[in-house]
Amino acid sequence: MSYANLSNRPSLDHYWMPFTANRQFKAAPRMLVSAEGMHYVSDDGRPVLDGTAGLWCVNAGHGRRQITDAVARQLATLDYAPSFQMGHPLAFDFAERLARIAPGGAAAGLDRVFFTGSGSESVDTALKIAIAYQRAIGQGTRTRFIGRERGYHGVGFGGISVGGIVNNRRVFPQLPGVDHLRHTHDPARNAFAKGLPEHGAELADDLERLVALHGAETIAAVIVEPVAGSTGVLVPPKGYLERLREIATRHGILLIFDEVITGFGRLGAPFAVDYFGVVPDLVTTAKGLTNGVIPMGAVFVSRKVHDALMTGPEAAIELFHGYTYSGHPVACAAGIATLEIYEEEGLLTRAAELAGAWQDAIHALKGLPHVIDIRTIGLVAGIELESRPGAAGARAYNAFIDCFQNGVLIRVTGDIIALSPPLIAEPSHIDEIVTRLTAALRRVH
Numbered sequence: 001m002s003y004a005n006l007s008n009r010p011s012l013d014h015y016w017m018p019f020t021a022n023r024q025f026k027a028a029p030r031m032l033v034s035a036e037g038m039h040y041v042s043d044d045g046r047p048v049l050d051g052t053a054g055l056w057c058v059n060a061g062h063g064r065r066q067i068t069d070a071v072a073r074q075l076a077t078l079d080y081a082p083s084f085q086m087g088h089p090l091a092f093d094f095a096e097r098l099a100r101i102a103p104g105g106a107a108a109g110l111d112r113v114f115f116t117g118s119g120s121e122s123v124d125t126a127l128k129i130a131i132a133y134q135r136a137i138g139q140g141t142r143t144r145f146i147g148r149e150r151g152y153h154g155v156g157f158g159g160i161s162v163g164g165i166v167n168n169r170r171v172f173p174q175l176p177g178v179d180h181l182r183h184t185h186d187p188a189r190n191a192f193a194k195g196l197p198e199h200g201a202e203l204a205d206d207l208e209r210l211v212a213l214h215g216a217e218t219i220a221a222v223i224v225e226p227v228a229g230s231t232g233v234l235v236p237p238k239g240y241l242e243r244l245r246e247i248a249t250r251h252g253i254l255l256i257f258d259e260v261i262t263g264f265g266r267l268g269a270p271f272a273v274d275y276f277g278v279v280p281d282l283v284t285t286a287k288g289l290t291n292g293v294i295p296m297g298a299v300f301v302s303r304k305v306h307d308a309l310m311t312g313p314e315a316a317i318e319l320f321h322g323y324t325y326s327g328h329p330v331a332c333a334a335g336i337a338t339l340e341i342y343e344e345e346g347l348l349t350r351a352a353e354l355a356g357a358w359q360d361a362i363h364a365l366k367g368l369p370h371v372i373d374i375r376t377i378g379l380v381a382g383i384e385l386e387s388r389p390g391a392a393g394a395r396a397y398n399a400f401i402d403c404f405q406n407g408v409l410i411r412v413t414g415d416i417i418a419l420s421p422p423l424i425a426e427p428s429h430i431d432e433i434v435t436r437l438t439a440a441l442r443r444v445h
Contacts, residue, residue, distance in 0.1 A: 009031075009043075012026045012029060013026075030042070030404055031043035032048070035050070035062035035063055036062050036063035037061050037062060037063065037424070038050055038061055038062075038421070038422060038424065038425060038426075038429055039062070040062070040409065046407060047407060048404065048407055048408065048409050049407060049408045049409065049421075049429060049432055049433060049436075050062070050409050050421060050422060051403075051408050051409050051410045051411075051419050051420075051421050051433045051437075052409055052410060052411045052418070052419065052420055052421070053288075053292075053420050053421060053422045053423075054292050055287070055292070055411075056229060056260075056261045056266070056287050056288075056420050057286075057287035057288055057291065057292035058291055058292045058422055059264055059265055059266070059287075059288040059291060059342075059347060059422055059423045060291045060338060060341045060342065060345070060347055060422065060423065060424060061422040061423075061424040062422075064291065064293075064337075064338075064341060066337050066340065066341055067290075067291055067293050067334050067337040067338055067341070068293075069337075070333045070334060070336065070337035071293065071294065071330055071333055071334050071337075073333070074090070074329055074330045074332075074333035075330055078090075078329045079329070079330065080328065080329065080330075081329055083115075083322060083323075083324070083325075083326040083327050083328075084322060087327075088327075088329050090327075090329050090332040090333060090336070091115065091327030091329070091332050093332070093336065094115075094327075094332040094335050094336050094339075095113040095115070095327075097336060097339050098113050098298060098300070098335075098339070099111035099112075099113065101270050101339070101348070102300055103257075103259070103263075103270070103271035103272075103273035103274060103279075103280075103283045103300055104271070104273045104274060104279045105274070108273065108279045108302070109302050109303040109304065110273070110279070110280075110282075110283055110300040110301065110302050111300070111303065112300070112301040112302070112303060112305075112306035113298050113299070113300060113301070114129070114298065114299045114301060114326075115296065115297070115298050115326045115327040115328075115331075115332075116286070116296070116297035116298065116299065116323060116326060117295050117296060117297060117323050117325045117326070117328075118154070118286055118295055118296075118297050119154050119258075119260035119284065119285075119286035119287060119297050120153075120154025120155050120156045120159050120297075121154075121156070121286075121297050121323060122154075122260065122284035122285060122286055122297035122298065122299050123153040123154045123156065123158060123159040123162070123223070123258060123260075123284050124154070124156040124157075124158040124159060125284075125297075125299050125321065126221075126223070126256050126282045126284050126299050127145060127158045127162070127221065127223070127256075128158075128319075128321050129282060129299065129301060129305060129309075129319065129321075130145075130220045130221035130254045130256065130281075130282065130305075131143060131220050132309060132319055132321075133220075133254065133305045133308050133309065134220045134254075136308045136309050136311065137308050139217070139220075139252065141217050141218055142217060142218060142219055142220040142252075142253075143177060143218065143220055144177045144178065144179070144214055144218045144219045144220060145158075145161070145162050145175070145177070145178050145179075145219075145220060145221055145222070145223065146162075146178070146179050146180065146181060146207065146210055146219060146221070146222040146223070146253075147161070147162030147163060147164055147178060147179075147180050147181070147222075147223055147224075148164055148180055148181040148182075148183060148223075148224050148225075148228075149164035149180050149181065149182055149183040150164050150165060150183040150185065150228060150231040150232075150234065151163050151164040151165070151180075151183075151223070151224060151225055151228060151231070151258075152164075152165055152168070152225070152228065152229065152230035152231055153223060153225075153258050153284075154260070155168065157172070157173075157174065157175060158175060160172055160174060161174035161175035161178045162175075162178055162180075162223050164180050164183065164231075165230070165231055177218070179210050179213075179214065181203070181204075181206040181207060181210070181222070181224070182203055182206050183228070183231075183234060184197075184200045184203050184228075184234055184235075184236055184237055184240060185232075185234050186199060186200050186237075187372070187373050187384070190237070191372070191373045192363065192366055192373060192374050193235065193375060194359055194363060194376060195235070195359075195376070195377055196235055196236065196237060196238045196377070197235060197236075197237045197238070198237065198238060199237055200236075200237030200240060201237045201238060201239035201240045201242075201243055202243075203237070203240060204240050204241075204243035204244040204247060205243070205247070207222060207244060207247045207248065207251075207253075208247055211247075211251050211253075216251040216252060216253065219251070219253050220253070220254060221253060221254035221255070221256050221281075221282075222244070222248055222253055222254070222255055222256070223255075223256040223257075223258060224241075224244065224256075224257065224258065225257070225258045225259075225261065225262070226241060226257050226258075226259065226262050226272035226273075226275075226276060226278075227261070227262050227267070227272060227377060227380065229261035229262070229380070229418065229420075230261070230413060230418075231413060231416075232382045232384065232413050232414065232416030232418060233375050233376075233377075233380055233381060233382025233416070233418055234375070234382070235375050235376075235377045236276075241276050241278040242276075242278055244278075245278050245279070245280070254280075254281040254282065254305070255280040255281050255282075256280055256281065256282045256283070256284065257272060257273060257280040257282070257283045257284070258284045259271055259272055259273070259283050259284060259285050260284055260285060260286045260287055260297070261287065261420075262275075262378075263283070263285040263286075263287070263288055263289070264285070264287070264288030264289065264342065264348065265288065265342065265347050265348040265349065265350065265351055265423050266288070266351060266378055266379060266380060266420065266423075267351060267377060267378030267379075267380070268349060268350075268351035268352030268353075268354075268355050268378045268379070269348070269349060269352070270348040270349070271283065271285075275378070281301075281302045281304070281305055282299060282300065282301050282302065282305065283299070283300040284297070284299050285297060285298050285299070285300065286298070288338075289335055289338070290331055290334040290335045290338050291334070291338040291341075293334045293338070294328070294330055294331040294334040294335075295325075295331065296325075296328065296331035296332075296334070296335060345424070347423045347424065350423050350424075351378045351379035351423055352378070354379055354425065354427075354430070355376075355377075355378055355379065357427055357430060358376060358378075358379055358381070358430055359376045361430050361431065361433075361434045362374060362376050362381040362383070362419070362434065363376065364434065365383055365434065365437065365438060365441070368438060368441045368442065369441060369442060369444070369445075370385045370386045370395060370441065370444070371383060371384070371385060371386075371441065372384050372385065372386045379420060379421065379423060379425070380418075380419070380420045381417075381418070381419040381420075382416050382417070382418055382419075383416065383417040383419070383437075384415065384416045384417075385399070385415040385416070385417070385441075386415070387414075387415045392414060392415060393412070393414045393415055394415075395415055395444055395445075396412040396413075396414065396415040396416060396417055397412055398444045399412070399417060399437070399440045399441060399444045400412045400417075402439075402440035402443055402444060403436055403437060403440045406436050406439065406440065407436060408432065408433055408436040408437065410433075410437065417437070419433065419437075421433065
């Protein structure tokens with residue numbers, strides 16, 4: 001369907017768009033009407049190269065017939081089934097398949113899976129499981145969470161409480177008792193780092209400081225993104241995650257990795273847990289879980305945490321938590337088909353093959369007007385621009401508009417450009433992204 005003729009376009013008045021300046025958008029809308037492979041098509045018929053995998057989620061590329069067919073079959077077979085006190089085979093099948101590729105492999109024991117409807121739900125689920133676990137082992141005073149500045153953990157009240165992006169927090173009340181580690185962004189020492197920055201592992205010692213302030217016996221869990229994505233691709237310094245794991249273990253604090261972005265191949269390994277070799281107690285996922293086709297999330301839980309709750313009378317509900325759409329049959333069908341594509345095409349590790357060319361191409365942007373930092377890891381990049389005086393974010397937004405008008409979709413957060421193309425990208429797509437972004441940055445003032 002084309003909306004090139006404005007008379008055919010639906011009214012824009014009624015849809016309140018998320019994370020969007022609605023009045024600005026509706027004055028000059030940007031519409032996508034179809035997608036296949038590496039490209040969207042705009043409402044005026046232009047191909048737009050997807051430099052962001054949708055919103056970090058379309059890892060296998062668009063329009064995958066295998067997923068479409070699986071969804072259609074499932075809709076015709078079992079469109080919905082209740083998940084409370086009832087089950088359907090596909091949820092158990094999908095959980096078993098996920099357990100086979102669980103973060104950290106068999107030795108990590110992160111093979112118990114709780115299904116959710118989104119990354120935000122996965123985060124709130126993990127936080128609740130952490131509280132329930134501490135209570136189950138007799139540590140009921142542990143109710144405090146530690147997040148990190150500039151962290152993004154979705155938009156539930158739990159997620160914004162442990163998150164550290166000010167615009168997500170400033171309007172809304174948050175959970176009491178939450179504290180935050182400092183972020184790891186240090187452009188003075190780590191600018192234009194390729195891969196893991198050299199400096200900043202000592203920032204993990206903030207957890208020791210917060211233990212000294214609050215008492216370990218009050219802290220249930222610490223949650224971090226292994227690579228902070230939505231805030232602008234902040235890569236952890238060498239040794240940082242290892243140190244955080246050691247401190248958390250020593251003080252009986254659970255460690256939660258938010259892998260909603262890094263999960264399912266984004267770094268060149270199935271999960272960041274595998275990439276960094278650091279094993280947390282819980283891992284939150286979503287996005288690439290179903291290739292973005294059907295909303296779904298999953299929390300990988302360690303056997304230690306899971307089994308601590310499997311006590312008491314067998315007829316008792318171990319965790320009073322869940323969602324109407326937990327383990328939705330159509331989402332499970334999409335997820336199983338997605339896992340099959342990942343396996344058949346080697347997509348969970350393909351970013352490792354592209355990482356060198358990606359790094360070289362992105363860092364070639366150094367020296368362009370207003371570029372003050374570049375960060376790359378796996379098939380992710382952050383390009384930070386100098387802000388205009390009194391107009392933070394305007395320069396990157398102008399680059400976003402320029403790129404879209406010239407056939408490439410990028411993502412911006414403040415004055416940082418984030419790139420994360422589908423894992424099916426070819427070197428020619430990388431060249432096209434960089435060529436068009438280079439032209440845009442030369443035009444933006």
